[in-house]
Amino acid sequence: MMNLKMMEDGFRMILEGMGEDIHREGLIDTPKRVAKMYQELMTGLSGDTKAEDILKTRFHEKYDEMIVVPNIEFASMCEHHFLPFTGCAHVAYIPGDCVVGLSKIPRVVEFYARFPQIQERMTRQIAELIQKVLQPRGVAVVLEASHMCMTMRGVKKPGASMVTTQLLGRFKTDEKTRAEFMSYIKPYIRH
Ligand SMILES: [Zn+2]
Numbered sequence: 001m002m003n004l005k006m007m008e009d010g011f012r013m014i015l016e017g018m019g020e021d022i023h024r025e026g027l028i029d030t031p032k033r034v035a036k037m038y039q040e041l042m043t044g045l046s047g048d049t050k051a052e053d054i055l056k057t058r059f060h061e062k063y064d065e066m067i068v069v070p071n072i073e074f075a076s077m078c079e080h081h082f083l084p085f086t087g088c089a090h091v092a093y094i095p096g097d098c099v100v101g102l103s104k105i106p107r108v109v110e111f112y113a114r115f116p117q118i119q120e121r122m123t124r125q126i127a128e129l130i131q132k133v134l135q136p137r138g139v140a141v142v143l144e145a146s147h148m149c150m151t152m153r154g155v156k157k158p159g160a161s162m163v164t165t166q167l168l169g170r171f172k173t174d175e176k177t178r179a180e181f182m183s184y185i186k187p188y189i190r191h
Helices: 004-018 030-041 104-113 119-134 175-188
Strands: 058-060 067-078 084-094 098-100 138-147 161-169
Touching (some): 004 030, 067 138, 067 175, 084 104, 084 119, 119 161
Antiparallel strands (some): 058 098, 138 161
16 A cells, blocks of 8 residues: 655655755645655556456467567656656567467556566566466567666766567577567667
């Protein structure tokens, strides 16, 4: 359960610590708004949804070719700086004995985006969940994202993006499978 009051008080202290006048008109409700915003952005922490449940509805199908879901837009929050990182996920799997509805893969991406995150971990979590629940012959996840903590501060490289990959099963062991996947997602990669 999230403690909105605690988040609100905490953000008020951040503003005060910055030397801001927390009583001026524009800021008076800001701590409350920020608390509500974090509640929305960090729904993963609420524990209301179990990741496994997203893939609960499965269909038994004799389909053993690659299923590719490219270009899934997401926005998450870097846990080191609490600034957003945004981009696209590209996911593929080769089914074992079941498949899931097309909308479920983007929901998995969305689920893991709603935590304080790092891109590397998010990439691995998406792949591991699909592997665990669907037991496919292989899973591939590629995330490409640009990080506000890189573009607004520090090295200040506007537009700089990072690519992370997690390959499991046949995508890891078979070069041809990997090449086929890469050819599908190539048009979407900006890098
Ligand atoms: Zn960061």
